[in-house]
Amino acid sequence: MAQVSCQQPLSDEWFDSPRLYEEMYARAVEPDTRGLILPSEARRMSRILKRTVCTSITALNSSAIDHPDGIITGTGMGCMENSEKFLIDLSRFGENCLKPTLFMQSTHNTIGSLIAIILKCHGYNNTYSHKGISFESALLDAWLQIRSGGLRNALVGSHDEVTPFMDLVMESTHPEYSFVSEASVAMIAIGRDAPDESDICEIESVRILHRPDIADLCRMFDADHDSLLMLGLNGNPHNDSHYSQLTESIDYAPLLLRYRHIFGDNFSAPAVGVYAAAKILEKGRIPCHMLANDDGNPTDCRASNRHPQRITVVNHCDGSNWSIVRLKSVKPN
Amino acid sequence: MGERIFVTGCGIISALGVGADATLRALLSCESGIGPLRHLATTHDEFPVGEVELSNSEMAGMLSVSYPEEGLRTVLLGIIAAREAVGHAGLTDVDIQNAAFINGTTVGGMDKTERHFKSVFDSETHSPDCVELKYNDCGYAGDLIADNIGRFTMVTTTSTACSSAANAIIMGANMIKAGLVDIVVAGGAEALTRFHLNGFNSLMILDRESCRPFDRDRAGINLGEGAAYIVIESERSARARGVDILAELSGYANTCDAFHQTASSENGEGPYLAMRKAMDMGRLTPADIDYINAHGTGTPNNDATELAAMHRIWDYALPEFSSTKSFTGHTTSASGAIESVVCLLAMREGFMPCNLGLRNPLHPEAKPVDTSIGHDGAAVEIRHVVNNSFGFGGNDSTLIFSRYSPAN
Numbered sequence: 001m002a003q004v005s006c007q008q009p010l011s012d013e014w015f016d017s018p019r020l021y022e023e024m025y026a027r028a029v030e031p032d033t034r035g036l037i038l039p040s041e042a043r044r045m046s047r048i049l050k051r052t053v054c055t056s057i058t059a060l061n062s063s064a065i066d067h068p069d070g071i072i073t074g075t076g077m078g079c080m081e082n083s084e085k086f087l088i089d090l091s092r093f094g095e096n097c098l099k100p101t102l103f104m105q106s107t108h109n110t111i112g113s114l115i116a117i118i119l120k121c122h123g124y125n126n127t128y129s130h131k132g133i134s135f136e137s138a139l140l141d142a143w144l145q146i147r148s149g150g151l152r153n154a155l156v157g158s159h160d161e162v163t164p165f166m167d168l169v170m171e172s173t174h175p176e177y178s179f180v181s182e183a184s185v186a187m188i189a190i191g192r193d194a195p196d197e198s199d200i201c202e203i204e205s206v207r208i209l210h211r212p213d214i215a216d217l218c219r220m221f222d223a224d225h226d227s228l229l230m231l232g233l234n235g236n237p238h239n240d241s242h243y244s245q246l247t248e249s250i251d252y253a254p255l256l257l258r259y260r261h262i263f264g265d266n267f268s269a270p271a272v273g274v275y276a277a278a279k280i281l282e283k284g285r286i287p288c289h290m291l292a293n294d295d296g297n298p299t300d301c302r303a304s305n306r307h308p309q310r311i312t313v314v315n316h317c318d319g320s321n322w323s324i325v326r327l328k329s330v331k332p333n
Numbered sequence: 334m335g336e337r338i339f340v341t342g343c344g345i346i347s348a349l350g351v352g353a354d355a356t357l358r359a360l361l362s363c364e365s366g367i368g369p370l371r372h373l374a375t376t377h378d379e380f381p382v383g384e385v386e387l388s389n390s391e392m393a394g395m396l397s398v399s400y401p402e403e404g405l406r407t408v409l410l411g412i413i414a415a416r417e418a419v420g421h422a423g424l425t426d427v428d429i430q431n432a433a434f435i436n437g438t439t440v441g442g443m444d445k446t447e448r449h450f451k452s453v454f455d456s457e458t459h460s461p462d463c464v465e466l467k468y469n470d471c472g473y474a475g476d477l478i479a480d481n482i483g484r485f486t487m488v489t490t491t492s493t494a495c496s497s498a499a500n501a502i503i504m505g506a507n508m509i510k511a512g513l514v515d516i517v518v519a520g521g522a523e524a525l526t527r528f529h530l531n532g533f534n535s536l537m538i539l540d541r542e543s544c545r546p547f548d549r550d551r552a553g554i555n556l557g558e559g560a561a562y563i564v565i566e567s568e569r570s571a572r573a574r575g576v577d578i579l580a581e582l583s584g585y586a587n588t589c590d591a592f593h594q595t596a597s598s599e600n601g602e603g604p605y606l607a608m609r610k611a612m613d614m615g616r617l618t619p620a621d622i623d624y625i626n627a628h629g630t631g632t633p634n635n636d637a638t639e640l641a642a643m644h645r646i647w648d649y650a651l652p653e654f655s656s657t658k659s660f661t662g663h664t665t666s667a668s669g670a671i672e673s674v675v676c677l678l679a680m681r682e683g684f685m686p687c688n689l690g691l692r693n694p695l696h697p698e699a700k701p702v703d704t705s706i707g708h709d710g711a712a713v714e715i716r717h718v719v720n721n722s723f724g725f726g727g728n729d730s731t732l733i734f735s736r737y738s739p740a741n
């Protein structure tokens with residue numbers, strides 16, 4: 001697993017000493033590409049592509065897999081920076097003399113294809129682009145195919161860049177957002193009969209729901225499996241009210257965790273949520289700053305010492321699309 | 334390979350017209366839908382295109398939806414095709430509540446974005462037009478189409494450029510096999526935009542004449558637009574609902590050429606693996622394939638790669654094959670679904686669509702269907718068809734549809 005975000009890149013420094021931002025928008029902290037991308041190649045890549053290569057190669061290096069059976073990518077906006085540049089050229093210079101490179105690197109699947117080209121992977125390669133459930137769609141695909149035996153393993157990632165212009169636009173288009181940032185997350189999913197010591201955690205299930213009734217949604221949760229909920233809370237009532245509707249309607253009191261206070265909002269944010277939850281299970285403790293009330297505010301830290309066995313990561317995208325990813329610790333109890 | 338996947342409905346809109354019947358009529362009479370630009374606001378009127386005849390307001394009127402006149406053509410096209418598919422399969426509201434909708438698109442709401450981009454970008458501060466860019470991302474289109482049809486339990490979007498719709502169908506089939514849902518409405522929708530017309534033009538792969546797939550002198554793509562969906566479902570569900578089964582989705586595969594972002598390899602590794610693996614899944618041999626609906630874009634690169642891959646499998650004894658892009662134009666993200674519907678119609682009616690525009694085949698052993706087989710009432714039996722969709726980045730996918738037989 002690896003992340004590039006507004007936190008220290010390719011690192012889990014955020015766990016105990018997160019960077020805090022006063023601004024409502026922060027770009028990602030760019031990773032050091034040395035040793036991960038050839039300088040001659042890096043010069044030709046847009047930011048999102050560099051970040052994707054860095055997180056993907058780092059994740060692969062930390063696993064025993066060189067050539068994943070599948071490369072499955074989520075991205076809400078794709079290669080936004082290049083798309084934006086192409087649109088700027090189109091509006092400034094008209095429909096002539098446009099640069100092919102910008103177009104070639106503007107489609108959503110540029111990201112997953114680039115990794116395949118670098119790794120020479122001829123296997124399954126798919127890209128999902130559905131707002132804030134892009135990552136979960138990719139993860140669901142990987143999970144289904146690994147369980148069926150169609151894939152032994154997969155590189156699953158989600159990547160979104162937010163340009164200053166898009167941040168400006170998002171103020172109008174995403175009133176539910178709060179602190180906006182960027183995210184690139186890559187992880188290796190492997191199918192095994194029994195957990196291995198090297199595993200970070202187990203993915204128990206992945207569910208995506210479209211406009212569920214709150215009652216139907218509540219039925220998905222039970223006190224035994226879902227006592228620890230990692231929610232996409234961001235402190236904005238337009239966003240958080242959907243979660244409080246859920247937590248107030250379920251018939252037990254789960255402990256709530258948050259992650260967007262340090263990683264921010266964007267279409268790939270749920271990937272960071274799953275990454276952060278997996279880190280908690282791997283380390284066997286909860287950082288104090290991640291505990292939250294359902295209003296998104298920090299709560300007292302007493303619960304942080306307990307050894308978490310399961311985390312259920314729940315995100316919604318403007319209240320319409322929901323995802324539930326259940327993670328389980330592989331460490332002995 | 335586990336659960337069988339059946340096709341029980343289809344819907345389509347393209348330059349050939351609205352609906353499966355209009356599409357069939359055009360295919361049987363070898364009438365191309367490609368012509369001069371009418372709706373897209375571009376200076377590049379030198380390129381012929383496969384534009385859908387209807388304007389946005391005509392489509393909105395047909396559907397009684399109140400989208401602003403200027404936009405979201407992808408959504409309008411999508412709703413028309415999805416309604417037909419759902420109606421054809423006889424899905425009830427309850428069926429839809431337990432079904433998933435998977436849409437393939439890359440352009441999404443780009444038509445609206447490119448109309449408003451300049452004013453928003455130039456204002457440098459908060460412009461009221463900002464909100465118009467809300468629809469830019471692909472997922473919005475999927476949600477709007479799905480919500481117009483009914484209350485699907487899950488909606489998502491694949492975006493792998495020109496193989497998006499094929500990959501939507503593949504994900505849908507995997508979800509059914511895993512028992513996650515019994516019914517999936519899958520396909521793709523894509524409207525023409527200045528963005529990708531200019532993008533393809535910047536790559537210098539648009540033909541100023543009508544495109545000529547698999548011709549020795551082929552000179553590129555005619556872009557097209559449209560939408561198509563198929564309803565796929567588990568055997569149990571199709572039997573319980575007692576509906577007609579149009580075909581079986583007997584095999585499919587998604588592979589990657591892993592060669593270049595916009596060019597395809599000389600030996601056709603990606604397309605070769607896609608066709609090979611799809612046949613393996615369906616337990617089919619090369620001799621079982623009666624017809625290939627090729628990706629056949631008409632670019633020198635694609636058609637050479639695709640043929641190289643076909644020769645690797647069939648040597649020089651190729652099955653009948655054709656590209657229908659000279660009928661519809663290259664409908665990019667929708668093409669995998671549009672051509673799936675073409676394959677289903679060809680199987681049902683017992684004909685093979687001709688490869689319009691062909692003057693000189695690449696060589697005598699690689700001659701696509703020229704005078705349509707099975708037209709004029711002399712139907713041919715088509716048991717298994719291969720439908721290829723290849724995208725930028727080498728995202729190559731193959732779907733195989735087979736004539737339905739109860740015992741398999």
